Amino acid sequence: xxxxxxxxxxxxxxxxxxxxxxxxxxxxxxxxxxxxxxxxxxxxxxxxxxxxxxxxxxxxxxxxxxxxxxxxxxxxxxxxxxxxxxxxxxxxxxxxxxxxxxxxxxxxxxxxxxxxxxxxxxxxxxxxxxxxxxxxxxxxxxxxxxxxxxxxxxxxxxxxxxxxxxxxxxxxxxxxxxxxxxxxxxxxxxxxxxxx
Numbered sequence: 001x002x003x004x005x006x007x008x009x010x011x012x013x014x015x016x017x018x019x020x021x022x023x024x025x026x027x028x029x030x031x032x033x034x035x036x037x038x039x040x041x042x043x044x045x046x047x048x049x050x051x052x053x054x055x056x057x058x059x060x061x062x063x064x065x066x067x068x069x070x071x072x073x074x075x076x077x078x079x080x081x082x083x084x085x086x087x088x089x090x091x092x093x094x095x096x097x098x099x100x101x102x103x104x105x106x107x108x109x110x111x112x113x114x115x116x117x118x119x120x121x122x123x124x125x126x127x128x129x130x131x132x133x134x135x136x137x138x139x140x141x142x143x144x145x146x147x148x149x150x151x152x153x154x155x156x157x158x159x160x161x162x163x164x165x166x167x168x169x170x171x172x173x174x175x176x177x178x179x180x181x182x183x184x185x186x187x188x189x190x191x192x193x194x195x196x
Contacts, residue, residue, distance in 0.1 A: 005076065005077070006077060006081060006084070009072060009073055009076050009077065009081060009084075009085055010073075010081075010084050010085055010088045011088070012072070013068075013069035013072060013073065013085035013086070013088040013089045013092070014088040014089065014091060014092040014097075015092060015097075015098070016065050016068055016069055016072075016089050016092065017065055017069065017088065017089035017090060017091060017092020017093040017094075017096065017103075017109060018092045018093070018096035018097060018098040018099070018103075019061070019065060020041050020093070020096055020098075020099055020103055020104065021046075021057060021058040021061040021062060022040075022041040022042055022043070022045065022046050022058050022062075022104060023041050023099055023103075025046065025050065025054050025057065025058060026041075026046075026049075026050070029050060029054075031049070033045060033046060033049060033050075034102055036049045037049045040104055040105060041099075041102070041103050041104045042058070042062070042104035042105055042107065042108070043055050043058045043059040043062065043104075043107075043108055044139045044140075044191065046058045047191070058108075059108050062093065062104070062108035062109050062112070063108045063109065063111055063112040063115075064112060065089050065093060065109050065112060066086055066089055066090065066108075066109040066110065066111065066112020066113035066114075066115075066116065067112040067113075067115070067116045068089070068112075069085040069086050069088060069089035069112075069113065070082045070083075070085060070086040070089075070112075070113055070116035070117055071116060072085055073085030073086065074116075079117075079160075082116075082117060083117060083160075083161065083164050086112075086113035086116070086117060087113070087164055087167070087168065089109055089112075089113065090106050090109050090110055090113055090168060090171075091171075093106050093109040094106045094171065094175060105143070105172065105175040105176060106168075106171065106172055106175065107129070107143045107146075107172065110168055110172065111125065111126055113168075114150075114165075117161065118157050118158060118161070120157060121153055121154060121157045121158075121161070124153055125146050125149070125150060125153060126146075128142070128145060128146045128149055129142035129143060129145070129146035130142060132145045132146070133191070136190075137190040137191055138183070138188050138189075138190055138191065139191050140176055140179035140180075140183065140188060141183065141188075143172065143176060144172075144173060144176050144179070144180065147168075147169040147172040147173050147176075148169065148173065150165045150166075150168065150169040151165050151166040151169055153165075154166075
């Protein structure tokens with residue numbers, strides 16, 4: 001494949017990742033979501049600050065970013081470009097140039113990437129996250145455990161995904177470092193699904 005086409009596809013998908021429903025919905029409501037609640041531009045913080053309706057919208061759009069990026073890469077250049085474009089959207093979500101490189105933690109977009117690359121891999125990761133969320137009542141626990149399991153699940157389903165998913169997992173865990181500190185101290189808040 002032409003290197004220029006490869007590079008353009010990856011750059012476009014990075015900017016798809018820059019689309020931040022959490023930040024945009026927050027602006028629509030007159031707030032900067034990164035200055036409210038936990039300060040994270042993601043579904044959980046939108047749920048806590050703005051309620052279920054906006055959290056669901058945030059979740060769906062963030063997932064679709066990953067789906068779109070992988071689909072674009074696959075259409076243009078096959079599975080290798082699909083993985084590269086998915087990773088670009090994931091990074092664009094976490095470090096969006098459009099919003100001063102301050103985005104979310106990448107969980108929903110990562111799910112969109114994984115479920116489009118390999119549906120079974122994506123759904124197993126989602127199941128792991130959901131199980132540990134239900135048991136702990138903390139979204140961060142589900143996210144961290146699913147991230148830690150990701151390279152092993154990727155190894156089982158497709159060895160070609162091991163390195164990129166290991167990078168993805170490491171970034172997710174790094175982005176949850178403050179959550180990990182709060183978990184160790186017993187200070188991590190539980191999720192309240194009953195709000196609005």
